[in-house]
Amino acid sequence: MLTGALTWVNRGHHPPIAIRNGQGVATLERPPAHPMGTAMGLSVELYDEQLEPGDRVLFHTDDVTEARNPEGEIFGPDRFVDFVIRHIADGLPPPETLRRLIRAICEYHHYRLRDDATILLLQWHGAGI
Secondary structure (H helix, E strand, C coil), X not given: CCCCEEEECCCCCCCCEEEECCCEEXXXXXXXXXXXXXXXXXXXXXXEEECCXXXXXXXXXXXXXXXXXXXXXXXXXXXXXXXXXXXXXXXXXXXXXXXXXXXXXXXXXCCCCCCCCCEEEEECCCCCC
C-alpha cells in the first residue's frame, strides 16, 4: 500500500473505525453486501478510503463491542474506541495495543464469548516507511 488507498468490503459487520492523529475518529459506514460465501448472484461493492500516514483502522465483529459483563452491561463501541485511542496516546505500537484490548474485552466478560470476536487493527505508516 504505497499510496494509502484502502479498499474494503462491508460484509455485514459493524463499520470499521478510522483513527487519525490519535484522536479524530470516523466510522466508515457503508451499506453491507451479502455475507461472504452466499453470493446469490448479487454484486459486491468495493469502498475506498484515503489514509494519511499514521492512520489506524479498526475492523471488528459484533461480539467485540457487544461482550457483556456479569451484570449484563455491554463493553460498547465508545469504550472500545476510547481504549484504543488512550493506548495510541501512550505510544504503544498496534500489536501491543491489540493485545491489551483483547485482554480487556476477555476480562470484561470473564472469558465467556457468546459469538465470534475478531479484531483487525491496521496502521499505515506512509510511503517509504
